[in-house]
Amino acid sequence: MKLIHTASEMRAWSLARKAAGQTVGFVPTMGALHEGHASLMRAARARDDAAVLSVFVNPTQFGPEEDYDRYPRTWEADQAMAVDIGMDAIYVPDAREMYPEGYATYVMVEGVSSGLCSRTRPHFFRGVATVVTKLLNAVLPDRAYFGQKDGQQCAVIRRMARDLDMGVEIVEMPTVREPDGLAMSSRNKYLSAEERKRALCLSRSLFAARARLDAGERDGAALLDLVREGMAGVTIDYVELVDADSMCPVDRVRGRVMLAVAALVGNARLIDNIMFTPPECAG
């Protein structure tokens, strides 16, 4: 497995693969890899001829009061997981290479970046869109794999890739969960045993809402009330029902929707969501 540290070397590596008629699959991450990331890497490994992981804790998507400094870094274990899955290369740029002095360029995705996580993290999606643009420009993948847990991020990146003619297919993979339902997240490491138990209310509330959706509930307020009640033990940031493409709030389930939650549990800000397409709208 090849370790690559610069954008120009990464691009040359990918262009050589493409020149040989291979497709390139790409899994961009901030490291601290868990089974969710593993599922993305396995998908890239299975579907593409060449599979690239990137590990970069991107400073521009953290606010000044956020957890950039203490974000978990587990480089040895990350590398071992990538080797184990059979990735062909890891792109590991350093922050000075990514944001040199005088850096001035940002990618903004309007609309879909509004609401939800952007209310408490106003620069988050600008940071994500910008770093993903840089990574895609270096790796030039045919497909890039993202986890559905970061549902708004997926919507932002899909919109951006299409708008900017990036020539990449954005593949959204299902959220991977612990056996008890908690969505896998690098930030779960922040939770004490007691907080870990309380954090379960996010997924449990969403599963309860899914049961109601399966039973035919289409009223947004009823679903949101149900989820909010289930999350009484944590500090809710938001509970929202939005259109799955535009991320605009909806008050009834008429097409594919995302029911999304964010909450503070101890020091950890956790997010989770479910997607639902009413059978009457499917196909």
Next chain:
Amino acid sequence: MKLIHTASEMRAWSLARKAAGQTVGFVPTMGALHEGHASLMRAARARDDAAVLSVFVNPTQFGPEEDYDRYPRTWEADQAMAVDIGMDAIYVPDAREMYPEGYATYVMVEGVSSGLCSRTRPHFFRGVATVVTKLLNAVLPDRAYFGQKDGQQCAVIRRMARDLDMGVEIVEMPTVREPDGLAMSSRNKYLSAEERKRALCLSRSLFAARARLDAGERDGAALLDLVREGMAGVTIDYVELVDADSMCPVDRVRGRVMLAVAALVGNARLIDNIMFTPPECAG
């Protein structure tokens, strides 16, 4: 010569050239081609194995009161010039393909986009940076060629290409002028015979300033006064002395600078500039 209308077809064409070991040179334009564009195409033709022209009048870089609708369109002549120079392909996307319903993504370059043209054209560089990103993503060139006449635009695109790891060399070619000194511009078509004469004061004033620079003048105010006096017959938008990389105003010539002017002559907004590196700072 191949005509290409979609980003995916353009990208496939370029990737095939690169897979064959060829370099791709790219000249993005809004059409209404003149000798300035021809010099860019000849440079691409001479230096790169495959040479691509794009013709697209980009709506997002025009303000609501500006000349998008009346901007000259001379498609037959443009195509003939490209054939004559021996370009390999013309990329001609249409506006619906470039900005479909729901389009939401913009590229912003801070700092270097401020001042000068952005004061009267606040969304201009956002529109330019965004469309050039889209075109570069479709063409994936090794080199892209721009004219020095659009000096601030060149600085914005250089910064953007470097910041976003676009893997393209931005080549800035000298301004091409009419025999009497007027900088070539598609907008010169707007000038009446009388306005055409008055428009000469832009280049003449800049040449007078260059003579003073060559004679050792380093004081910004003296240079600006000289140029402003020379432009008494037209409506000045700005006359500025800026650092050639950052586009920040300077009051003395200490490194490479751009002396830039913009003015309204009749209905035409014209720009021009000279670059100067003091011999004591060169090399």
